[in-house]
Amino acid sequence: MGILAPVLSVDPDRSAFGDFWYEPVSRLSPTGPISAESALTIPQFYAAVTYVSEDMGKLPANMFEDIGKEGSQPAPGHELQERLHDQPNQYQDAIEWREMATAWAMLRGKSINEVIAGNPISYPGAPTRKTAVDQIVPLHPDLVREETNRNGVRRAIYRDPKLGGEERTILYEDLFILRGRQSRSVLDFAATNLATTIAQERYAGFMFSRGAKHQGVIQAKGKLLDTTRRGLRKAIDEYSIDGPRAGRPLLLEDGMEWKDVSMTVRDAQLVELRAISIADACRWIRIPPHKVFDLTRSTNNNIESQGVDYVVDCLLAWTVRWEQAIWRDLIVDKSYYAKLNLDGLLRGDNETRSKAYSLAIMWGWMTRNEVRAKEGFNPIAGLSEPLTPVNMTTDPDGATSVSYAPQALLSDGKPLSSETVGLTRLFASDVASRLVRRETAGVAKLAERVAGDLAAFRVGLEAFYAEHAETVARDLHIPRHEAIRYAKAQQAALLEHGSDAMDDWPVEGVARLTELAMDKPEVLAA
Numbered sequence: 001m002g003i004l005a006p007v008l009s010v011d012p013d014r015s016a017f018g019d020f021w022y023e024p025v026s027r028l029s030p031t032g033p034i035s036a037e038s039a040l041t042i043p044q045f046y047a048a049v050t051y052v053s054e055d056m057g058k059l060p061a062n063m064f065e066d067i068g069k070e071g072s073q074p075a076p077g078h079e080l081q082e083r084l085h086d087q088p089n090q091y092q093d094a095i096e097w098r099e100m101a102t103a104w105a106m107l108r109g110k111s112i113n114e115v116i117a118g119n120p121i122s123y124p125g126a127p128t129r130k131t132a133v134d135q136i137v138p139l140h141p142d143l144v145r146e147e148t149n150r151n152g153v154r155r156a157i158y159r160d161p162k163l164g165g166e167e168r169t170i171l172y173e174d175l176f177i178l179r180g181r182q183s184r185s186v187l188d189f190a191a192t193n194l195a196t197t198i199a200q201e202r203y204a205g206f207m208f209s210r211g212a213k214h215q216g217v218i219q220a221k222g223k224l225l226d227t228t229r230r231g232l233r234k235a236i237d238e239y240s241i242d243g244p245r246a247g248r249p250l251l252l253e254d255g256m257e258w259k260d261v262s263m264t265v266r267d268a269q270l271v272e273l274r275a276i277s278i279a280d281a282c283r284w285i286r287i288p289p290h291k292v293f294d295l296t297r298s299t300n301n302n303i304e305s306q307g308v309d310y311v312v313d314c315l316l317a318w319t320v321r322w323e324q325a326i327w328r329d330l331i332v333d334k335s336y337y338a339k340l341n342l343d344g345l346l347r348g349d350n351e352t353r354s355k356a357y358s359l360a361i362m363w364g365w366m367t368r369n370e371v372r373a374k375e376g377f378n379p380i381a382g383l384s385e386p387l388t389p390v391n392m393t394t395d396p397d398g399a400t401s402v403s404y405a406p407q408a409l410l411s412d413g414k415p416l417s418s419e420t421v422g423l424t425r426l427f428a429s430d431v432a433s434r435l436v437r438r439e440t441a442g443v444a445k446l447a448e449r450v451a452g453d454l455a456a457f458r459v460g461l462e463a464f465y466a467e468h469a470e471t472v473a474r475d476l477h478i479p480r481h482e483a484i485r486y487a488k489a490q491q492a493a494l495l496e497h498g499s500d501a502m503d504d505w506p507v508e509g510v511a512r513l514t515e516l517a518m519d520k521p522e523v524l525a526a
Contacts, residue, residue, distance in 0.1 A: 034187060034195045036107035042197050044278045047292040048285035049103055056318050057099030059340040061085050066335050066438060069471065075336055079118075079132045084326065084338055088136040089116075100138060102318060105178045106285070108141040109185040112156065113176040115330065133330060136176055176329040178321060190284045197277040219257045286314040308422035311342055316429060317507065324506035327437065334441040337434075342426060343374055356424055361387055363477055365427050425518060431475050432513035436505050439468060443494065443502065458495065465491050476517040486516065 040046045062085060063078040075081065088097045101111035118134030143159045154172045159165055180186070187194070218232070236250070252258065278294050288306040289297065319340045326338040357374075360366040368383035442464050450456040465487040473483035493501040 034191045034198070036185075036187065038198060039107065039187060039190075039194050042194060042201070042277070042281065044281040044292045044294075045194060045197075045284070048281050048287050049106055051287055051291050052106065052285060052314065052318065053099045053103040054095075055315055056102040056322065056340070057095040057097075059098075059319070059342065061094065061098070061322075061338055061340050064337055064339055066337065066434070066441075072337075072434060078336055080326070080330055080336075080338065083133055083136055083330075088113075089138075090135065091137075097136070097138065098322070101178050102322075104138075104141055105180040105321075106186055109180050109183055109188070110141060111178040112139045112141055112144050113137060113178075114139055114158075114170055115174050115176055117174075136330075176325065178325045181317075186284050190280075193277075193280050193284070197280070200277065217259050218252065219259055221255045305422075312422050312425060315342060316426070320433060320507055320510060323433065334444070337437050356427070359424050360427050365431065365477075425514060428476070428517040429510060429514045432510045432517065435472055435475060435513060436509045438471070439490070439509075440502055440505055442468065447499065461491050461494060472513070476513065478516055482516060486513070 040049065063075040063081045064072045065075040065078075066072050085094055087093050092100075101113070104111040114137045115133055116135040116137060118132040139156075139158055143161070145157050146154065147157060148154050156170045156172070156175060157167050158170055159167050218236075224232070250258070275294075275296075278292060279289060282289050282292060282294075288310050289295075290303055290306060291310065319342060322340055323338055327334070331337065357366070357371045361368055361371060364386040367386050369379040372379060372383070443461075446460045446464060447457065450460060469480070469483040469487035472478070472486060473480045476483070490501075
């Protein structure tokens with residue numbers, strides 16, 4: 001069939017058990033197929049993926065216990081502390097596993113891991129998995145397919161290399177899944193762009209392999225004798241890049257003329273296109289250009305600000321994905337949660353760090369001993385209580401509140417720097433994330449307790465959100481009426497959409513509370 005064979009032929013392995021479904025995933029584009037492996041041959045794309053995955057791998061991951069109104073406390077004795085912080089399985093350490101899982105989630109849409117059970121656990125309640133986590137073993141996404149049976153039970157079918165490719169079934173409650181943005185691979189959106197970049201690299205390699213010389217034809221008058229033609233071809237080979245006369249001008253005789261028939265590097269705008277491809281790779285992964293060593297627009301004044309933007313705008317979302325996936329798939333007792341600490345990536349210079357800590361202490365986010373702990377110092381007696389600002393305002397209900405919008409805070413009469421604002425936003429996001437976890441756990445427990453009784457669910461929500469609004473106002477230091485408005489909006493969404501309303505809480509819910517804390521209540525109205 002020639003060139004039509006791939007189109008007209010029927011692949012016998014496209015059955016449910018065929019090899020077609022287990023080949024490396026590639027995406028078609030006008031310039032050719034693109035896969036995770038071929039995309040990583042692009043230097044700037046490789047650097048971007050590596051930066052994000054390595055940074056997520058090296059973040060400290062620790063377990064904490066939510067103790068209600070008193071906040072939270074470290075839980076070093078939790079069964080997952082060793083798995084997440086040190087060694088998830090017998091083959092990998094924590095940085096290798098998280099780095100690989102993050103890269104898979106970016107390039108393949110999800111990272112799938114099998115949870116190997118260990119000793120029985122004694123947590124209260126009725127968890128689906130009644131045993132402790134002994135190992136978290138990664139499964140290659142290309143060898144897994146997901147399906148739902150007639151009874152609505154979701155499961156994964158894994159073609160296990162250890163069993164010679166034999167398939168085995170794994171239930172969803174025995175899986176830990178980290179999903180990428182929109183649960184899809186970046187290659188689903190970037191296939192054409194990345195394939196074009198690969199085509200540019202191939203063209204550049206072709207040009208340089210020929211010594212960056214033009215392709216063309218030699219025009220002669222009349223028909224050449226065979227001996228003349230053979231001699232001419234031999235002479236041209238001698239002047240080629242590998243020939244003994246490489247680099248010398250080509251001498252043409254008997255009225256012969258050289259005619260260009262190729263596209264030049266200038267005509268192809270190769271240099272400009274290569275520069276654009278660097279910016280494109282940064283856009284797909286959401287990192288600043290200086291991370292892939294493009295310093296064209298970077299200066300000593302703005303590169304630190306770009307570093308903060310990278311953490312807040314790129315890594316923070318991945319951190320929330322990790323924390324929420326761990327809470328959903330690995331933690332049975334929902335009063336516990338995992339936290340990946342971004343502080344080490346945002347240390348910055350001493351002045352910026354000091355301003356951010358001053359804001360946190362001033363507005364009650366942190367105590368002075370908590371700041372000392374972050375800087376590696378031992379606590380001092382008397383510094384464990386939060387400070388209360390003296391310039392507090394009063395809301396219409398008579399409760400005291402403060403506003404710590406960064407645009408309203410000045411330091412030495414000057415507006416705060418973008419680095420300080422970024423650190424401030426990170427502190428607020430951390431508090432918001434804890435509040436969302438508490439809210440999710442409370443609603444889930446209420447739904448389980450009332451077991452489908454809508455009237456009881458409505459009454460329970462009223463009681464829960466009356467208390468939760470007070471917690472939000474206290475922890476975020478926002479006016480009480482703003483917290484009540486947030487609670488009523490959440491309650492209405494649950495009554496209208498049920499548990500589906502909680503799907504966007506891990507990311508969008510945290511963002512709403514963070515913006516509310518940063519004194520931007522118009523976000524809620526939108």
